Amino acid sequence: MTDESRAKVATRGLEGVVATTTAICKVEDNSLVYRGYSIDELATKAEYEEVAYLLLNGDLPTKEQLRDFKAELVKHRTLSPFLRKILQEMSESGTAMDVLRTVASASAVEDPAEGDNSPEAEYRKAIRLTAKLPTILATYMRRRRGEQPVPPDPSLDHAANFARMAGVDDGHPRAADILNTCFILQAEHGLNASTFTARVVAGTNADMHAAVTAAFGALKGPLHGGATDTTMKMLEEIGSPDHVETFVDKAIQQKYKFSGFGHRVYLTEDPRAKHLRKFAMELAKDWKGKPYFEIQERLAKAIAERRPKMSPSAAAKVNVVNVDYYAATTYTFLGIPADLGTSIFALGRIAGWSAHIMEQHGDNRLIRPESEYTGPLGKRYIPIAER
Ligand SMILES: CC(C)(COP(=O)(O)OP(=O)(O)OC[C@H]1O[C@@H](n2cnc3c(N)ncnc32)[C@H](O)[C@@H]1OP(=O)(O)O)[C@@H](O)C(=O)NCCC(=O)NCCS
Structure with missing residues (x-):
């Protein structure tokens, strides 16, 4: 390495810095592409489940693959008594993002593949997280209104089931369609702050739940999904x-x-x-x-x-x-309270986060940039008795 390339010059906010390669998403001015497909096509033609499959697997599913993928999602929508209890206690005063982050994090405790970062295990974890987040948010929304949760409906697709559980479809007949497109539009966005956070955590070889929990923290901020x-x-x-x-x-x-x-x-x-x-x-x-x-x-x-x-x-x-x-x-x-928009965003983004965590683990190297030190040097320690 030359002295020049060793020079530590900070780029504020890492603007313009290319921190990794990815085959998941291309973000350029006025253009967004998921795995080769333009967002304009996906937003107007696809179902969220197809797009989640695309992000996780690299291409759109066949009819059979989509049927099986949907069936897996349906299977994992229900929350365990353990998660329901945390949710119930937190719903009294917690914000939606705090509840989603905490319950998603807690689901690691009962995940059968906890500690396993193999692609097969991570794929299963991605499905379980994607399936459960809408149930967590909808239950929270009902509890806040003083209502009993409405259980998932296995006959409904991802967005329609969320709309039903949350009671959003009572207010507008097109709610499920519109939410489906919103989930697609927000499913993935390259190295945005929350996805970068997820990759940094995954880069330590920490597990998917740890990385997703950290991503929730980053998404909450008002400069990002907040x-x-x-x-x-x-x-x-x-x-x-x-x-x-x-x-x-x-x-x-x-x-x-x-x-x-x-x-x-x-x-x-x-x-x-x-x-x-x-x-x-x-x-x-x-x-x-x-x-x-x-x-x-x-x-x-x-x-x-x-x-x-x-x-x-x-x-x-x-x-x-x-x-x-x-x-x-x-x-x-659509009748969704004004403080819940960021949490709806998270329901879509879970697919992108999971795909990036899998990509990171697939060819991992610790993400560890340097900082340009601006503090003092050469100070001498003075024993406490003399200070
Ligand atoms: C998105 C965002 C964080 C990008 O930030 P960034 O690339 O780091 O740009 P900076 O914050 O350094 O802004 C550069 C300049 O533009 C100004 N600026 C940036 N976004 C602005 C906004 N939404 N309204 C008014 N001024 C804005 C900054 O104050 C700064 O001005 P200055 O140079 O005179 O001090 C920033 O535009 C923003 O805060 N937007 C509002 C929050 C938001 O909508 N976030 C969601 C992003 S999808």
Whole structure:
């Protein structure tokens, strides 16, 4: 290694750093590809189960493979009394993301392949986690409303079963279809913060449950998946379309970060946002609450008009409406409480996390970057009696 390549120069936020190779997903400006298939095709034509299979196995299933994969998912939807007990106790005061993370983590205790990182064992674990997360979230949602859980329905597909268990399909006849597409759009996204976290944990040869638990922690933050929930908070704070311009002017002065805007990779368009905007626009027609869609459309316009007033870097970032912006209102218009958007995101993303954990373990090397030290040197220890 030359002295030059040894030089430690930190790249803030690892921007532009290529940290691994992957055959799972390609993310480029205005383009998202899962295992060779464009997100636009998958979002408009596929079922979530097909996409989860694609991510885990490398290609779309045949009819028989899909039937078997679905049957496996159905088999593992039910929660054990142990998990139900944790869930019940946590549901009193825990947030949805804390409950999902904790119950998913606890499921390691009873997983029959615990400690086994072979591809076969990890594939089974991925199926069990994918199958159980909707049941955990739906049970939590019912408990919060003071209702008894509705058991999984084996006759229903993944999204439709979640919609039924959570009671979302009572509110809107297209809920299952729309959720199916949302799960697909959020299933995978390259080396985003939560997937990178999962790979770092998997890189120590820790197991899938450890890596998924860590990924949940990363997804929760408002700069990542947490932005779905903070988008709703922002729209609620604005309160009315007429308040938008005043809000934006003040926000620019205060260097406020608009939730649902900006992306590290996408510079002109997040290819997922247009699909979600279509849903939000469609669902807004029947929505009886605050005019969130009108607020967000006017907000996007006001921000675009005021880009010249922002720093060049901020102007570049707000050029992109990201996945969370219209996912937030889509979920709200389906009757899903405003603080649960990020947890819905997690139900889709579990497939991508699992695929990356398997890929990492398939050709593992410890992920251990270095840091550029900026603290003092040469200090001498002074015994405590002399300090
Ligand atoms: C997504 C995000 C984290 C990407 O961040 P990043 O690539 O690290 O960019 P930075 O945070 O360094 O931002 C660069 C500049 O743009 C500004 N900026 C970034 N996102 C902004 C936003 N949503 N609204 C207003 N300004 C924004 C920053 O304040 C910074 O300005 P400065 O250079 O004048 O100080 C960032 O755009 C963001 O925080 N967005 C809002 C949260 C969100 O929606 N996250 C979900 C992402 S899918």
